[in-house]
Amino acid sequence: MQAEERAVTGVPGFDAMLRGGFLPRSANLLEGAPGCGKTTLGMQFIHYGATHGEPGLILTFEQFPEQYYRDAAGFGWDFRELERRRLLQVIMSSPEVTKADLERFNGRIAGLVSNMGVKRILVDSISQFERMTDDPVELRNLLHGFLNALRREGLTALFTREAYVLLGDEQREEDETESSMSFLVDSYVMLRYVEIESAIHRAIIVLKMRGSAHDTHIRQFEIGPHGLVVQEPFRGREGILSGTPQYMAESFIKAFVRR
Amino acid sequence: MERENLANRAYTGDIDPELLDFLNQYVDSFIKWDLMRFFFNNPHTIDTVDNIARYAGRNPETVEQELAELAMRGLLEETHMGTLVVYALAADPEIRDQLARFIQASEDRQFRIRAIYHVIKGGY
Structure with missing residues (x-):
């Protein structure tokens, strides 16, 4: 049996980490601290699809669509033109309306899937679902239903989610959405800020990818004039996800010599 | 009365007839104008009164009636989704x-002054 074609993200270096891209009709979580590049990576995924035969939707629960048009233009992506050509639509809504829309027969999103041939969706951000309930079981059911509805529509979905820590080793309370989402999604990608020699760097890691091999290195990435570019793994350091990595030699000394 | 009509014409007489029709048909309050600008800038918004009010930075009680009237006049679409009532820009x-012509015309200060006067006077 031939393997299905991947949903290529168009992010240099990231597709190689995913062994070619996301699996089609999969649900993918992109988690990271504010400003670390989640929405940019999401827009890049949608832009690449829209310009390579896979029209897309951006479902925003926070930012105004005009902010996406402006930010995308900064990377040379003309979202207004893509909307005019019916290759993209930036929808502003709320989780409760989206849920109600997906639950009814032939709702707005289903209509766009059939009329525009939509294949990809960016949901920015899934964190807004937390407003709907305080009950973790109900939240998990809501998220499960939402993910399944998007799968039913045949969409490859990318969900962004805020991590409420800037660097990795800060204390935090139990995070219900994170534990629910990480089980429900097919892949789980984390973006992190990392402090090295008094400078902030950005790191990306694929923590999970159901049904596929993936790169397990923690890699650096930059946001350049044309979007994200994933680079080499961090070498000679460990504790990257703590946000304050150390040279391996330092760790060795701490562990064995200074006892 | 005659003098007032003449004054009105002095302000609105130069407005393109199509834009004047649009003003008469849809724009009878500044909240409606504001909502129209919001939907023009974010044309694929679909949401409840409460959320649209939040996006527009307005009070839901103020916005509710205006959205309902814009829907009645055909500029917006009102959809019932279970217990939710949601509004979106008409697909027509x-x-x-x-709407695009009106918002673009509003960028011009002279037009804006005339249109504001028109709204204050409640049309004629």
């Missing part, structure tokens, strides 16, 4: 074109 390309 002609209405969207008219």
Whole structure:
């Protein structure tokens, strides 16, 4: 049996980490601290699809669509033109309306899937679902239903989610959405800020990818004039996800010599 | 009365007839104008009164009636989804074109002054 074609993200270096891209009709979580590049990576995924035969939707629960048009233009992506050509639509809504829309027969999103041939969706951000309930079981059911509805529509979905820590080793309370989402999604990608020699760097890691091999290195990435570019793994350091990595030699000394 | 009509014409007489029709048909309050600008800038918004009010930075009680009236006049679409009532910009390309013309015309200060006067006077 031939393997299905991947949903290529168009992010240099990231597709190689995913062994070619996301699996089609999969649900993918992109988690990271504010400003670390989640929405940019999401827009890049949608832009690449829209310009390579896979029209897309951006479902925003926070930012105004005009902010996406402006930010995308900064990377040379003309979202207004893509909307005019019916290759993209930036929808502003709320989780409760989206849920109600997906639950009814032939709702707005289903209509766009059939009329525009939509294949990809960016949901920015899934964190807004937390407003709907305080009950973790109900939240998990809501998220499960939402993910399944998007799968039913045949969409490859990318969900962004805020991590409420800037660097990795800060204390935090139990995070219900994170534990629910990480089980429900097919892949789980984390973006992190990392402090090295008094400078902030950005790191990306694929923590999970159901049904596929993936790169397990923690890699650096930059946001350049044309979007994200994933680079080499961090070498000679460990504790990257703590946000304050150390040279391996330092760790060795701490562990064995200074006892 | 005659003098007032003349004054009105002095302000609105130069408005393109199509834009004047649009003003008469849809724009009878500044909240409606504001909502139209919001939907023009974010044309694929679909949401409840409460959320649209939040996006527009307005009070839901103030916005509710205005959204309902814009829907009645055909500029917006009102949809019932279970217990939710949601509003979106009408899909009709002609209405969207008219709205675009109005918002673009509003960029011009002279037009804006005339249109503001028109709204304050409640049309004629």
